Amino acid sequence: MKKTVHSNAPAEKLYEQVYDYLLERIRRGEWAAHEKLPSIRELANQLDVHRLTVFKAFQLLKLNKKVFVKDKSGYYVLPDSLMLIDTQQNPIISACVYENSLSEIHQVKAEYQFSKALLDPNLLPNHYLSSYVKKVFDLYPKVLGTYSTIQGDLELREALCRYFTDEYYFHLDADELLITAGSQEAIDLAARLLVKPRDTVLIERPTYSPAIDVFRRQGADILPVEIHPYGYQLEQVESLMKKYKPRLFYLNPTFHNPTGYTVPPEQRKKLIELASSYQCLLIEDDPYRDIYFGQKPPLPLFSYDTTGCVIYIRSFSKYIAPGLSIATVACRHPLMKSLVKTKSLSDNGTPLLNQKIFLHYFFSERLQQHLEKLRIALEIRKNIMEEELAETGWKWSSPAGGFNLWISLPEAPSMEKLLEKSIEQSISFVPGSICDPLREYHSWIRLCYSYLNEQQLRDGLNRFIGIFR
Numbered sequence: 493m494k495k496t497v498h499s500n501a502p503a504e505k506l507y508e509q510v511y512d513y514l515l516e517r518i519r520r521g522e523w524a525a526h527e528k529l530p531s532i533r534e535l536a537n538q539l540d541v542h543r544l545t546v547f548k549a550f551q552l553l554k555l556n557k558k559v560f561v562k563d564k565s566g567y568y569v570l571p572d573s574l575m576l577i578d579t580q581q582n583p584i585i586s587a588c589v590y591e592n593s594l595s596e597i598h599q600v601k602a603e604y605q606f607s608k609a610l611l612d613p614n615l616l617p618n619h620y621l622s623s624y625v626k627k628v629f630d631l632y633p634k635v636l637g638t639y640s641t642i643q644g645d646l647e648l649r650e651a652l653c654r655y656f657t658d659e660y661y662f663h664l665d666a667d668e669l670l671i672t673a674g675s676q677e678a679i680d681l682a683a684r685l686l687v688k689p690r691d692t693v694l695i696e697r698p699t700y701s702p703a704i705d706v707f708r709r710q711g712a713d714i715l716p717v718e719i720h721p722y723g724y725q726l727e728q729v730e731s732l733m734k735k736y737k738p739r740l741f742y743l744n745p746t747f748h749n750p751t752g753y754t755v756p757p758e759q760r761k762k763l764i765e766l767a768s769s770y771q772c773l774l775i776e777d778d779p780y781r782d783i784y785f786g787q788k789p790p791l792p793l794f795s796y797d798t799t800g801c802v803i804y805i806r807s808f809s810k811y812i813a814p815g816l817s818i819a820t821v822a823c824r825h826p827l828m829k830s831l832v833k834t835k836s837l838s839d840n841g842t843p844l845l846n847q848k849i850f851l852h853y854f855f856s857e858r859l860q861q862h863l864e865k866l867r868i869a870l871e872i873r874k875n876i877m878e879e880e881l882a883e884t885g886w887k888w889s890s891p892a893g894g895f896n897l898w899i900s901l902p903e904a905p906s907m908e909k910l911l912e913k914s915i916e917q918s919i920s921f922v923p924g925s926i927c928d929p930l931r932e933y934h935s936w937i938r939l940c941y942s943y944l945n946e947q948q949l950r951d952g953l954n955r956f957i958g959i960f961r
């Protein structure tokens with residue numbers, strides 16, 4: 493059977509898809525060190541692309557020291573090809589620039605962390621949180637001696653059902669909710685359950701980069717859908733759904749990471765119609781909904797869904813003790829049953845202690861008051877970042893919520909150099925290409941304003957602007 497490389501991608505980028513595909517096969521060990529790759533003609537035939545496209549992909553593999561050439565014979569896998577890159581340069585920079593890895597950049601030990609889309613721990617009511625921990629041990633003395641059920645603590649699921657119904661008009665039963673250890677786990681479960689190699693998956697461009705990695709690992713063919721300040725071009729979405737019959741569309745339509753954009757309500761309804769008619773599941777990832785600076789955002793897509801085409805993933809780790817790592821997934825049966833089964837293959841349920849602490853803290857009046865203050869504190873930090881960047885000539889759309897500025901630099905710098913110099917001076921940020929399934933956005937960066945305090949923001953940004961200049 494032929495593998496199709498999607499020719500709706502700009503023609504000059506097809507070779508990058510072929511490159512990714514070949515690299516993945518090398519990584520999986522399909523061809524060992526010193527082993528010859530199939531010929532250009534053979535691969536072009538297999539992949540249904542022009543020979544020149546495969547040739548360009550081979551050139552890129554050669555440039556990145558994954559393969560070597562034997563005259564008149566062909567291309568061979570370079571031994572330890574991955575290690576070669578890493579030892580030549582700072583491994584973190586290699587991993588970010590060549591391997592597109594966000595987790596690597598999070599390991600940078602920098603004084604000025606503009607890369608982490610996390611809340612400053614000083615903005616959490618740590619003292620009060622510990623009193624909830626005590627309360628939970630008093631209420632459930634055997635909590636540490638018990639597993640949760642795999643689907644999640646029933647008391648918590650029932651409370652979340654009432655909350656979702658009151659806030660967003662969801663029609664839900666507790667058995668249509670699953671509790672996971674963060675939304676990262678939920679995305680991974682959904683991908684493992686739903687995506688088989690060569691399934692087509694739509695992903696926003698740019699996007700939350702670990703989601704790209706998760707769907708790639710499943711062997712999906714990824715098709716990007718541009719997100720704009722006004723949402724998507726729905727004609728584009730429809731034509732992709734029509735032509736490629738994607739299995740699912742992963743999207744983060746509310747205070748989107750990294751852009752901060754929010755998809756308007758009319759588009760939400762239309763998306764549901766499209767998804768239902770083309771039988772494409774929508775995976776709605778919604779961790780930033782409560783971090784708004786003005787008006788509340790529109791209702792989740794799940795609120796409009798009457799056909800069961802939306803899987804709603806709601807993380808709370810962005811503002812309720814990230815250390816608890818609690819998220820929930822809402823979807824209909826039989827999908828929910830299969831998700832629970834998939835989770836049962838990797839653990840015996842999200843830790844019960846975390847679920848109980850979350851339950852008592854999340855539904856307390858104190859948290860609601862705290863959230864009000866949090867929004868104000870974060871908006872102040874966003875304003876400070878915008879003030880400091882005002883003189884630079886860099887461009888961004890001011891977000892109405894979330895944690896990040898998605899910034900277009902006036903010209904594409906050498907991202908390697910910028911990252912290297914920044915790390916030397918104890919600054920971390922996210923290069924735009926990491927967030928792009930097509931690995932472009934070379935002149936874009938993501939700066940997060942939620943993790944540093946006001947003075948650190950000013951000092952760090954001054955230093956960063958200095959490096960850039």
Ligand SMILES: Cc1ncc(COP(=O)(O)O)c(C=O)c1O
Pocket residue numbers: 609673674675676677700744749777779807808809810817818819
């Ligand atoms: C869009 C998006 N989805 C998922 C996650 C992961 O969240 P969690 O900490 O709940 O796993 C993040 C974290 O940055 C995110 O921005």
